Each structure stands twice: as structure tokens, then as C-alpha cells.
Amino acid sequence: MKDEAAALCSGLCLIHCLATPVLLSLGGLGLIGSAFTSEWVHVVLILPIALLALASLPSGWKRHRRRLPFVAGSLGLALLVTALFAPHEAEAALSIGGGLLLIGAHLSNRFHCNRLLKAENAAC
Template sequence: MKDLLGVCLSGLCILHCLVTPILLALGGVGLIGAWFESEWVHYLLLAPISLMLVWSLPSSWIKHRNTKPLLIGGLGFSLLLTSLFVPESAEPVLAVLAGLILIAAHLLNRRLLNTLTPHSLAS
């Protein structure tokens, strides 16, 4: 469940990065365009993505002991943070790439958890 929520949050981030330029190009979107473009929206999206990553991946690693989701998630999160500090033209590209990497980390984590046997969960 945590990983599915993580996928949804990362997908929302990607959607924001793809829709904002379209809304701005259409012009006259008023309050919605201003809201989508504001800097605080990035932090509003970053907070739950960060929390979900920290809540999901380390606790799952304890169960499946595979470091790949942690490494992939760390890469995605690093790119997402980096996207906040690059020029505006590069920001959406990095953020979309980061979102896709975070989605991959959560889906891999979910798959690893689903392949655990009941015996390995008890250990």
C-alpha cells in the first residue's frame, strides 16, 4: 500500500511538471496557472514524496534485504532535489526523470515484497 501511494505521489509530481508548461502556454489561466507555477507547490509535492520514500523503502529492506529499491530511490530523490536548484528550463526534465525513477523504485520494492514467502517474513 505504501509503495502504491508512493507511485501515485511521484506520478502527481510528473503530472505537475508536464501540465504546468501547457497551462502557461495557454495563457489566461489565472489563479490555477499562478498556483501551479509557484515555488511552494514544489515543496508541497516534495514533502509527501520524501516521507513516503523514508516510510516505505527502509522498512521494506528489513524484510527483503535487497538494496536495489533503496539505491534507485536514493538516485530518484537526489535528482528531484537537484531539480529544485537548476535553471528553470532543466527543472521539468530532471523532475520528470526523477519521478519515473522513484516510481521504478516503489514498483520494484512492491514486487520484492510480494515475492516473499511466509517463512521469509517470519525471519
């Protein structure tokens, strides 16, 4: 369940990064446009993403011993955190790359945990 929620949060971050330039290019968005570009939106998005990544990826690695989800998720989270402090020109690329890595990591983590659970149930 944590991986699905984490992938959803990362997906929302990705949508935010892709939709903001489009919405701003439409112009005249006023309050909505300023809310989408505010720094607090980034903090609100990164907090649950980081907490869910820290809760699910290490425990998944301990369970299924596959490094790829943990490494990809760690790199994705690092890119998202870096995007918070990066120049505006690099922010979107870092956020999109980090979001995609995190989504892939969580889905892979979920796949490996489910596969292990099925193998354990078949052995009983």
C-alpha cells in the first residue's frame, strides 16, 4: 500500500511539473498560477514523497534483496531534493527525472514484494 501511495504522490509531483508551464503559458490564471509556482507547493509535495520513500524502499530491499528499486528511488529522491535548491532552469528537468525514477522504483518494489509473497504462499 505504501508503494502505491508513494507512486501516486510522485505522479502528482510529475503532473505539477508538466502542467505548470502549460498553465502559465495560457496566462491570466491569477491566484491559481501563483499557487502552482509558489515554493510552499514544492515543500508540500516533497514531504509525503520523502516520507513514503523512506518508509517503503528500505523495507522492500530488506525483504526482497533487490537493489534496483532502492538505488533508483534514492537517486530519484535526491534529484527531487536537489530540484528544490536548483536554479529555475534546471528545476523541471530534475523534478521530472526524479519523479519518474521514484515511480519506477516504487512499482518495481511492489512487484518484487508481491512476487516474493506469492512464492512464500506457494511453498506453504
